Amino acid sequence: MPLTRREAIAGCGGGLAWLAVSPAQAQATYPNRTIRMIVPYPPGGTTDLLGRLVTDQFRSGLDATVIVENKPGGGTTLGADLVAKSEPDGYTLLMATSTTLAINKTLYRKLPYDPTKDFEPIGLVAGVPFALIVNPTIPAKTLPEFIAYAKSKPGLSYGSAGNGSPQHLGAEMLKSAAGIDVRHVPYRGSVPAMLDVIAGHIPFMVVDLQPALQQIREGKVRVLGVTTPKRVSIAPDIPTLAEAGLTGFELVAWQGVVAPAGTPRPIVDALAAQLAKLMADPPTREKLIKLSLEPLPPSTPDSFAAYIKTEVERWAVIVKNSGAELE
Structure with missing residues (x-):
């Protein structure tokens, strides 16, 4: 989580006409078709609940059609890889976790995506x-x-x-x-x-x-x-x-939203603004607390990106010490 170690942190139009739209035009009209929020876990779990909470905010705040798609499997790698390889246009997002973006980097010998290169961070949501x-x-x-x-x-x-x-x-x-x-x-x-x-x-x-x-x-x-x-x-x-009795013991996972790398910054900022609005909402924070989650301080795309890098390093030590390794 982005605290100090104590505080630390609808439709796309007819035919193929949309292909002729320039990137600048696409950004100016975003969103004009359905946004997918990929949740790399089955329905009903913590990540799914948070994904739907975020989706509701994007739906109302952006006046958009936003749906949740659960893509579990492979320790979140299936859903994450799907998003990493999607068009960077803001219409495919990932409800990511510390497993997806930090732990898997060291855990897997052959990870199909790079957590620090293949995603555009948008913002953190909650600590687990x-x-x-x-x-x-x-x-x-x-x-x-x-x-x-x-x-x-x-x-x-x-x-x-x-x-x-x-x-x-x-x-x-x-x-x-x-x-x-x-x-x-x-x-x-x-x-x-x-x-x-x-x-x-x-x-x-x-x-x-x-x-x-x-x-x-x-x-x-x-x-x-x-x-x-x-x-x-x-x-x-x-x-x-x-x-x-275990002085200094600390284990907190986290959840956040990312898009494919290369997603235009105006789109990233638009999504980040909605996420910040959600996280500043007192009823939402109270809802997270009732779900036994810890609302996180506001983050920006840049601070989230920096945080992911530090978390990859921190979890690498823990994974190596555990001896865990997956193909």
């Missing part, structure tokens, strides 16, 4: 906090008790949303910081992994807070801490892992 949860039968009610328990049970299993996901990397960070020996069990998404924690098939995981909070409140899982630098607004009773 995570939490350490355990099955309630685990005899540990605090982080120190859990670390002691894990040390007494070498090879303890944990679940994640998949190899190289923030949940996987977060647990590997925990493993390193706490000096515990744990074993990774990848799932196809956070929710299936969390359901197995609830069922007792795996004892713990690092999970995004948004889908877990209700389960925490109902006592189906026990939470030992959140991974943010400060307590999360929607759950101020949950301590941070840093407070609980």
